Amino acid sequence: xxxxxxxxxxxxxxxxxxxxxxxxxxxxxxxxxxxxPEGDLMEFAESVKELKNKTRMCVSCLNLTEEDEICEICNSxxxxxxxxxxxxxxxxxxxxxxxxxxxxxxxxxHGKIDPLNNVGPDDIYIEKLLKRVQNGRLLKExxxxxxxxxxxxxxxxxxxxxxxxxxxxxKKKFRITRLxxxxxxxxxxxxxDYMTLKRAIEGRSEY
Amino acid sequence: xxxxxxxxxxxxxxxxxxxxxxxxxxxxxxxxxxxxPEGDLMEFAESVKELKNKTRMCVSCLNLTEEDEICEICNSxxxxxxxxxxxxxxxxxxxxxxxxxxxxxxxxxHGKIDPLNNVGPDDIYIEKLLKRVQNGRLLKExxxxxxxxxxxxxxxxxxxxxxxxxxxxxKKKFRITRLxxxxxxxxxxxxxDYMTLKRAIEGRSEY
Numbered sequence: 001x002x003x004x005x006x007x008x009x010x011x012x013x014x015x016x017x018x019x020x021x022x023x024x025x026x027x028x029x030x031x032x033x034x035x036x037p038e039g040d041l042m043e044f045a046e047s048v049k050e051l052k053n054k055t056r057m058c059v060s061c062l063n064l065t066e067e068d069e070i071c072e073i074c075n076s077x078x079x080x081x082x083x084x085x086x087x088x089x090x091x092x093x094x095x096x097x098x099x100x101x102x103x104x105x106x107x108x109x110h111g112k113i114d115p116l117n118n119v120g121p122d123d124i125y126i127e128k129l130l131k132r133v134q135n136g137r138l139l140k141e142x143x144x145x146x147x148x149x150x151x152x153x154x155x156x157x158x159x160x161x162x163x164x165x166x167x168x169x170x171k172k173k174f175r176i177t178r179l180x181x182x183x184x185x186x187x188x189x190x191x192x193d194y195m196t197l198k199r200a201i202e203g204r205s206e207y
Numbered sequence: 208x209x210x211x212x213x214x215x216x217x218x219x220x221x222x223x224x225x226x227x228x229x230x231x232x233x234x235x236x237x238x239x240x241x242x243x244p245e246g247d248l249m250e251f252a253e254s255v256k257e258l259k260n261k262t263r264m265c266v267s268c269l270n271l272t273e274e275d276e277i278c279e280i281c282n283s284x285x286x287x288x289x290x291x292x293x294x295x296x297x298x299x300x301x302x303x304x305x306x307x308x309x310x311x312x313x314x315x316x317h318g319k320i321d322p323l324n325n326v327g328p329d330d331i332y333i334e335k336l337l338k339r340v341q342n343g344r345l346l347k348e349x350x351x352x353x354x355x356x357x358x359x360x361x362x363x364x365x366x367x368x369x370x371x372x373x374x375x376x377x378k379k380k381f382r383i384t385r386l387x388x389x390x391x392x393x394x395x396x397x398x399x400d401y402m403t404l405k406r407a408i409e410g411r412s413e414y
Binding site for chain 1 (some may be wrong): 211212213214215217218221224225226227228232234235236238239240241243245247248249250251252253254256257258259260262271273296297298301302375
């Protein structure tokens with residue numbers, strides 16, 4: 001035997017396709033599958049099979065949902081539909097939801113503009129956002145909440161430009177905002193990077 | 208929505224049971240499942256279901272195998288059955304096999320003595336090794352190849368003691384050896400720990 005038994009190898013190969021999982025980790029994980037009770041394995045296998053059937057995109061905000069058309073957030077009467085936060089993906093949306101810090105609705109781009117990896121503006125759901133803004137009434141604010149890395153910043157810049165164009169053309173008025181830059185909670189100045197410090201000084205407020 | 212859609216959550220919960228996978232990583236992985244083609248997901252689900260049916264322990268060395276009783280290694284006529292290497296688990300065995308550096312056979316303990324986690328000598332396959340040694344003919348050497356951490360060392364010590372007892376009682380003669388200690392290939396003395404250096408000096412050889 002030069003390698004794993006075939007059935008373990010199949011599982012390991014699949015796991016290696018997941019982000020951040022190399023061959024050794026995948027092998028260790030596959031072995032761990034053997035220790036999990038049969039019933040739980042069966043249940044997991046069923047969930048994997050059903051996954052794509054059950055999960056859809058919300059027709060309005062593109063969040064993932066098991067509802068038929070509109071996700072729970074867009075459908076909730078408690079949500080303020082005049083504020084739309086634009087995020088890169090569903091996990092970013094969840095970060096806001098976990099803290100219960102935001103009562104508006106969302107738009108999920110499902111990616112970011114990333115020329116090095118051949119992802120342009122047409123490859124993510126930007127057009128859909130612009131249409132949504134164009135057709136929507138009572139829109140007060142769009143919060144650009146793409147990540148603060150290079151691609152996220154580029155995506156935010158592009159969106160700002162496109163939204164401003166649309167404001168002029170359609171004579172619409174709404175705020176276009178971006179998440180605040182600054183030091184994170186518990187931060188140590190000694191280890192903060194130059195750009196973050198610069199932004200933290202620029203954005204200082206009365207105390 | 209305060210969390211993931213149910214079907215993603217199920218997958219994420221399962222993945223969190225694997226070693227080294229926390230909630231955030233599991234969520235990210237579960238999302239990645241959505242990008243994998245339907246056919247591959249189905250195939251993976253089948254492999255998971257079949258895993259326990261197909262995989263058995265070799266009745267002799269306790270290696271994992273898809274054969275009926277004896278694994279390929281024990282069954283191979285090219286293997287020297289007079290040398291047994293004792294390893295903690297199947298992944299350790301594979302490390303030897305990948306390099307093609309060893310022609311003997313194995314014994315897999317499926318664990319190590321680890322009192323802090325309530326694993327005693329009776330919880331791993333030590334008794335089975337002793338019986339195998341007792342009943343086997345033409346045994347020349349047992350190589351103790353448990354890991355070099357604290358639990359692995361304790362396991363090796365315990366095995367040595369038990370095997371010596373057995374040698375006296377049954378008047379058997381075979382070598383009991385341990386993997387060499389020393390500096391790994393490509394090591395930098397500056398970063399080597401004190402104990403490894405001490406062992407490397409003690410074990411020095413003519414050059």
